[in-house]
Amino acid sequence: MTAVAALGARPIRSARADIRGTADGGAVVETDDYMLEFDGAAGSLIVQLAGRLDGGDTVQDLAAAAACDPSLIAEVIKTLQVHGAVFDLAAVDNRSGGELRAALRQECAFWAKEIQAHSFWRTLLSGAANPETVFGWGIEQFHYVEAANEYMAAAAANCRLDHGVRMRIGKRFAEEAEHGDIFLRGLERCGFAHEAVVDAPPLPATNALKDYLFELACSDTIATEATFNLMQSSSEPLTKEGLARFYGELTRVYPFAGPMFQAFHDHALIDVEAGHERTIFDDLCDAPGLVTSVVGRRAVDAVRGLAEHFILFFDNIETYYGARDAIVPRRAVDMDAFTR
Ligand SMILES: [Fe+2]
Incomplete structure (x- = not known):
């Protein structure tokens, strides 16, 4: 099973993570340590939500804003979290x-x-x-x-x-x-x-x-x-x-x-x-x-x-x-x- 973030997680993006779209509709997330590439639905979601990853919205809120299945957001957020590109402010x-x-x-x-x-x-x-x-x-x-x-x-x-x-x-x-x-x-x-x-x-x-x-x-x-x-x-x-x-x-x-x-x-x-x-x-x-x-x-x-x-x-x-x-x-x- 793929690890997913909780629906109540409130992801904040690290200042170290640069998020940008690619010509074919995907996304690249880059820090000093690594580069992650996302294509398809996950890629376009990341680009769409990049500006909202400030710890104010839960995964549920982000799904509502993007009109998509919360489980897809939860999966993407977990991947970013595992790499330290986002942090869950609701964890405390x-x-x-x-x-x-x-x-x-x-x-x-x-x-x-x-x-x-x-x-x-x-x-x-x-x-x-x-x-x-x-x-x-x-x-x-x-x-x-x-x-x-x-x-x-x-x-x-x-x-x-x-x-x-x-x-x-x-x-x-x-x-x-x-x-x-x-x-x-x-x-x-x-x-x-x-x-x-x-x-x-x-x-x-x-x-x-x-x-x-x-x-x-x-x-x-x-x-x-x-x-x-x-x-x-x-x-x-x-x-x-x-x-x-x-x-x-x-x-x-x-x-x-x-x-x-x-x-x-x-x-x-x-x-x-x-x-x-x-x-x-x-x-x-x-x-x-x-x-x-x-x-x-x-x-x-x-x-x-x-x-x-x-x-x-x-x-x-x-x-x-x-x-x-x-x-x-x-x-x-x-x-x-x-x-x-
Ligand atoms: Fe000291």
Whole structure:
């Protein structure tokens, strides 16, 4: 029997998947990893529905829109899903406890890949990024890592669960508290004055990301913890060798930023050694009756919101620092200059 998606599945198309029609009425779905070809009814259906695969419609809705047999859509969607060209946003619906944990892990892996598929990364890894973008990314990343001093502290202070959980949240904050300094030292070794980086106003999307995490930490302990599942998620398992390769390559193409990449590398190694793969949220899912389907909904929404903020973070870095007249570091407002 051919595997099919459920009629209630809500497929969202990956930004990595390019869908186009062919001259003979079929369709081609292409990502960096593979190329799928569809002909006949399946091909024309894919082209017809490509614009609606945004997670808003169920398979049933799509069948009604295309006036076709739902089982045909279900079969096509399953094929796309197996190859990672679409993801089912309904997979986390009405789940609780360990089931939610497993489903949310899958969804976090999807969003991690979407974030990594951003054109910022493509440009950076190709060696075509300008120095302003390379250093601008470093400065915005510093602001984000430094923000742990606010949102992780707020998560501990506002923890609404028991003492043991609060202590774990506090311990994580203590481990992360100094990490911004690692980035700062790397930027200093590239010639940037300490104050110039610290005082540089973060880009609007960096501030939005920081504010999002802070607000959540003040208001919803379990949803906050769920967002760490996305922060810990990467499309490939992180290893010492993988990190050395990644930063070695960036240093080779942008030698002027070598000390900054060394700092990024040092930081990534600390986090790998800390072994944060199993999160506090994962453990909360085992507590009887705690992560109900209603609470799970809030956790899912929090993760999706964070994924969106990360994507906007890279959008903003790309557009601001990629512009011809970008100033790096951004200049702080100097009140004295207006009163002299
Ligand atoms: Fe860290």
